[in-house]
Amino acid sequence: MTQVHVIGTGLLGTSLGLALRRVGDDVTLEDISPTHAALARDLGAGRLAESAVDGDGDAGFEPDLVVVATPPDVTAAVVARALTRWPTAFVTDLASVKGAVVNGLRATGTDLTRYCGSHPMAGRERSGAVSGRYDLFDGRAWVLTPTEETDPAATVLVTAVARSVGAAVSTLAPERHDAAVAAVSHVPQLAASLVAARLEPLDDAAVALAGQGLRDVTRIAASDPGLWTQILAGNAPAVRDVLTALVADLERVVDALDDLSTSTDAPGARGALAHAIAAGNAGHARIPGKHGAAPTTYTTVRVLIPDEPGQLGRLFAHIGEIGANVEEFHLDHGLGQAFGVAEIDVVPGAAAGLGEGLTERGWHLHG
Amino acid sequence: MTQVHVIGTGLLGTSLGLALRRVGDDVTLEDISPTHAALARDLGAGRLAESAVDGDGDAGFEPDLVVVATPPDVTAAVVARALTRWPTAFVTDLASVKGAVVNGLRATGTDLTRYCGSHPMAGRERSGAVSGRYDLFDGRAWVLTPTEETDPAATVLVTAVARSVGAAVSTLAPERHDAAVAAVSHVPQLAASLVAARLEPLDDAAVALAGQGLRDVTRIAASDPGLWTQILAGNAPAVRDVLTALVADLERVVDALDDLSTSTDAPGARGALAHAIAAGNAGHARIPGKHGAAPTTYTTVRVLIPDEPGQLGRLFAHIGEIGANVEEFHLDHGLGQAFGVAEIDVVPGAAAGLGEGLTERGWHLHG
Known part of the structure; x- marks a missing residue:
């Protein structure tokens, strides 16, 4: 069990708390707004640490990892303060831009040994604790941005935490990130x-x-x-x-x-x-395809879909009968027409069989 | 029954021939390459007109409409010649840029009365007669670009032909197109x-x-x-x-x-x-939504999809049971992970019921 202290209970901080509690970690929460911190606690993201609410000196507990999930413009200051408040803890942050945080820390002479910045690629259109999801990091990239000073043990711990919530971890220098x-x-x-x-x-x-x-x-x-x-x-x-x-x-x-x-x-x-x-x-051609692998070329089978309930269900039932594995699927609607065109991407060897099978079952292939 | 003469048996000309023959029109074909014309005929796009193969003077038949489906750089010249060869027929073309054709015709003093340019928005990644499809124009926009000189009867005929193959017709001046x-x-x-x-x-x-x-x-x-x-x-x-x-x-x-x-x-x-x-x-916000209507705001329900055959079929079977009508569907793959996220857009009133129904059936909603 890892003891994680989260500072900032917005979308990312709350989602991380929810995710870490599901894998059995002990999560303490802190926010400049006591109301926000209490809301995140009520949602199940963790407990409010003793005396942590006001962010004072020795917080009376010693986390393994402090995660700074504040807005970017205060991240460097909150990271610097966290390194002082918990003299043995490792510290990371979740800001989407990394160079500015490192520069801010260097400008104040902060020792970067226990700091490993990071960036989970897991935004949403909505913000706030109430939008938090335990699965927000599932299958998402999470980039670690250690500096030359960063203790490898910090990188190892942040990697373990990110992986425990389902993220795919990679490492880049801050400026390259x-x-x-x-x-x-x-x-x-x-x-x-x-x-x-x-x-x-x-x-x-x-x-x-x-x-x-x-x-x-x-x-x-x-x-x-x-x-x-x-x-x-x-x-x-x-x-x-x-x-x-x-x-x-x-x-x-x-x-x-x-x-x-x-x-x-x-x-x-x-x-x-x-x-x-x-x-x-x-x-x-440089953009990685599915599963983080090199780009894969799929063959697209296009099918006309009447705009009636149940048609896509019928289509996928037939695809299941035919036994084709759908790699990508996209539905495109014709202008002013009561049907759409489904684009079904499959591995090239499966396209002919899928097309024939669908035609036999009464579907009209398109284009 | 309309008598349509198609000049140029590439993707668009062949597809138009295939589509018009299905609705009972008489289609004659012509191409600068006799081989291409014969291939389009063999595919069922129409018949080779007497003496039309060499494009000579009086072609010995009188079409109602001549459709010029040649490459854009020769379109104006072929339209001008068609207006001369068939002195009572209406003429259209299918080039994707319209001002250059009109300018080319005006530059040679051509009378534009019987000419109504047009542009079916129906390209494909592939070209040639062999890629032709009778349903290429189904549900696609087809823009008519009459000039001030164009006889309204020409516009009416091109409109009827475009609609007969399933296209959604609109009208714009060439320069506005x-x-x-x-x-x-x-x-x-x-x-x-x-x-x-x-x-x-x-x-x-x-x-x-x-x-x-x-x-x-x-x-x-x-x-x-x-x-x-x-x-x-x-x-x-x-x-x-x-x-x-x-x-x-x-x-x-x-x-x-x-x-x-x-x-x-x-x-x-x-x-x-x-x-x-x-x-x-x-x-x-200006981009029209489905059915050519004003933009519609849908609510997105996101579902985690294990990367195993049959999962999408199971999902759509469940969506069918729940009775939701899918407006848009998109499959997004997580980086380095063996599952994807399906984004299901439904009308806002249907989202809560869909989410609950899917959760009851064991699906994990995402973000």
Whole structure:
């Protein structure tokens, strides 16, 4: 049994408490708001530690691990204070940007031996203790960001805790973590938001031409501006670097389109366009597929689905009869039509049998 | 019965022939390649018209509608010639960019009375007659782009033909069509490609942090560079205009991130970031939902799915028992884990009952 002390009982802190209690750990809770801490306790995330509520000096207990789950802008200060309050405990934090925390700690001369930062990739659209889920970390990546000073025992303990709640642990240096999330999360968010923003001036007849591609590209454009302002501001240098490179790439495409707008010949312009799309192919191929493995190429079987209750159940019952294992499944709706198109991804060897089996059972394959 | 003559027996021309023959129309076929035309005939897309194979003068028959389904760069010339060859027939084309065709026709002094351009939003990843499907246009948008000179009878006939193969018809002026597809299709493609291109230099540990948001944003980055070079070059001025505005928006964000990188105060910078994300919210809300209606807000029920054959079938059988109608369904895989998370979108009133019903049947709801 590990004794874990959680500071900050929002979504992440409460979810971690719920998850750790299920695996038998002893969890104490603390929040700058006594009401929030008591709510998390009432939800089953842990107990309120003696004298921990006011965060005073010697807290009267000695946790193995302190988890700082506060907003990013106070994380460094709370980590520094935790290292002082519990002189033998290891300390981690859950902030989504890591370099700023380490820099904040270094700026105050904090000894980083017992600190191993971390970042569980497990956000939700909602926040607060009441949104906490014991399975929030199940199957999610949890990145550890030890520094050179970090005691390997700290990394081992944080790894064990993260794994005990179902997360997949990996390790990156703080600055490499921040550069990675800039490219795989923060810049994609900005691109999705600003592509969606370009739809605002269109009239209804124009946006009616929206297809599945646009829907996919802009799905995350519905994200919360307040939350994302904090995230982007916290990782400003790394996001700026990736975004600057993206803008330069886009400007090369603008130049090519400009040439093509004024000249039908436009030497080099078509090459620049093809290069942009081909570079996207190469980058897309880097994204890991299912199970964290290298990208797998699946074959897609498309089926017309009448928009009536029970049709998907019937479809999956038939897929079960046929014995195909569905790797990915996506439902796409036709514009103004009372049915959709189901895209069923299977390993290439299974596609022909699935298509035949579905056709035999009366389904119409599509495209 | 309508007599339709199709020029160009690639994916679109062949699919249209297959679809029109199923609704009882008489379809004649023509292609610059006699082999391609004969293949489309053998697949059941129509008959080869007398003397139509060599495209000579009076073709010896008088179609009601000529459909030009050639590559975009020769479309205007083939439309002009069709208007001459059949002096009473209406003519449409299927090119994905419309202004360039009209400009090409105007440049040669062609009378546009019998011409009504159109664009079925029904591409595929594959091309050629052999990929043709009678249901390619089912449930897809098909935009008509008449000019001021177009005889209303031409628009009526093209509308009837498009509807007879299951398409949802709308009308836009050619230049407005091109501006619309620039914003809803061509710029999103470029953004997805170049966001994906930024992943190329990352190492494996960094791309391992990719989540579902990145996967959605970059899904279409796997598109074909050759095809997209043609599409983008054909709509260069409209794509350039939207892309220039996008670049300006991104540059404002770069400036804000720059300020935040050099100053913790940075007045106005957080406001600029929040504005970018909020503008994305507003644009995203413009995208029509299912059935071409205004956006519908669904409630998402998330369920953990063990990665074993038959689990999705079991899930949908249970959803059927519960009686919920699935509006959207998406399967998301956890990193390095042997299960996925199914996101089931239902109308808000049905979510609680679905969640309870699934829990009773042993499913674990997630996040």
